[in-house]
Amino acid sequence: MSKLRMPAAAAAMALVSLVPAAQAGEGGGSSYPGGVENFLTGAAPPPGFYVLAYGNVFRADKLKDDSGHDVPLPVFKIAANVVSTRFVYSTPTTLAGGNLMLHAIVPLVDLKVDVPGLSQRKTGLADITFGPGLAFHHSPNLHSVVGFDFVAPIGRYAKGDLTNIGRNYWSLQPLYTVSYLDAAGFNADAKLTFNFSRRNKDTDYRSGNEVYLDYSAGWGLGNGWVLGAGGYAMRQLTSDTQAGVSLANSKGAAFAIGPSLKYDNGKGWFITAKWQREMSVRNRPEGNALWIKTILPF
Template identity: 65%
Template sequence: MATEGGGSTYNPGVENFLVGAAPPPGFYVLEYLTHYRANRLNGDSGNSLIPDFSLRATAAATRLIWSTDTRIAGGNLTLHTILPLVDLKVSTPFFSQSKSGLGDITFGPGIAFHHSPQLHSVAAVDFVAPTGGYKASDPVNIGRNYWSVQPLYTMSYIDPTGFNGDFKATLNLNGKNSDTNYRSGHEFIVDYSAGWGVGNGWTLGVGGYVYQQLTDDKSNGVKVPNNKARGFAIGPSLKYDNGKGWFITAKLQQESSVRNRPEGAALWIKTSIPF
């Protein structure tokens, strides 16, 4: 399967409104909650590969952000880490397995720019460490068992009573799984949102992702043909911002045009807790 089992060290669609608007200098905690269900594991032509396939994943991830006063290239240096707790279950006619625990940890630096009161952006590099539980003989694993490097760029346009638009473009460069000698192909993902501020802190719109695997997987150094993954998701999205540093976003996204990955739907909730 593409990206060694249809998974990835980046979860497409994780971000929503305000993804490019880094907070002022200080320490912040963001909480991400998600529940994902899929009843299809699609092949290269979009066909279902396994009858009665079922995947359920629930995760709670704590993101710690330190926005510093240090200036670099006209922006502020930021540092962050993401600590995910994952509960995962996969069932097929051939096996059923559940696992839960700490997933792969993400960390990295970024530079936050505030171009105007409405327009903000961040350039960053994330690193994903193989801290999640992994066993090569198991069909279900929380961790991926390899490092990834993720150059990324985000931008947000914010208007409390007008158009709001956000995107996060991520290039996911995957390392090799030393236990299987398998290298998942590199990926390009764009998380997006678009909406309209209706006043009193509320923004209503849509959000989702566009995903494309760029390079072939390699098994023992040999390309695996006809297995590049791709997908698209869209669904309703909303944001509430109290204007005092606290906000919450929610999104329900449905996947389509999926190849070499599970196809399903996800609920995402994100909230900020300033200190």
């Protein structure tokens, strides 16, 4: 829920309907895009209204099974480009010592999927994320946010399509973020998110519950730059179900890491960028992602 939070609907790998060999969430994906967070994830803005822009490029050419082996497909490609706008209202209201915040993320997605004998591309509005949070400033260096996000099934969805830019069900995401900041020293950030998916009424499918840990660590150079690394780890806690029946070997897992940087001019403008490579993947597509975010002055 910080002003630097990446859009929760941005990961294209969460939006694919693939083959039964890889489940781990319906279509091999999730409502939460692992790795969206970067530096300052727990550092919320002062009271006011903010607009942020986010960009994500995701590419994958591997699909992993329950053992982490490649699913033998002669053709498998996912290409996604996402631009999202996030609206944040940091209110002057305090509750339990925290600053009340409200936000909404509106993503536009261009998604293309190729598998043997089939190819499909969809472009448009994806699922919208919104929710409240409480921001705490424990010291000039230590900050945290407790929040609860809702993911609304706004994106276009059609049962049986190869690819969809909407999940067709609601998701609930309680979260906690924390950041330690030092302009000329060590910086560290972590965000813990639980993702609880509701049932897809068109398929009678319910994706299993998941936990994500987004992380970053770096060193401030004292001139506005922070250089380091970041990524995410995820585990699916419960199996997927179809028509109320638990599906064996349907839990997903993944880990990602890559270089990350931030620049802050000290006058209210910043930009962050991160490239991450996925590995140790189970029951999901495996790929690489580039994440960029910045604030829009107005």
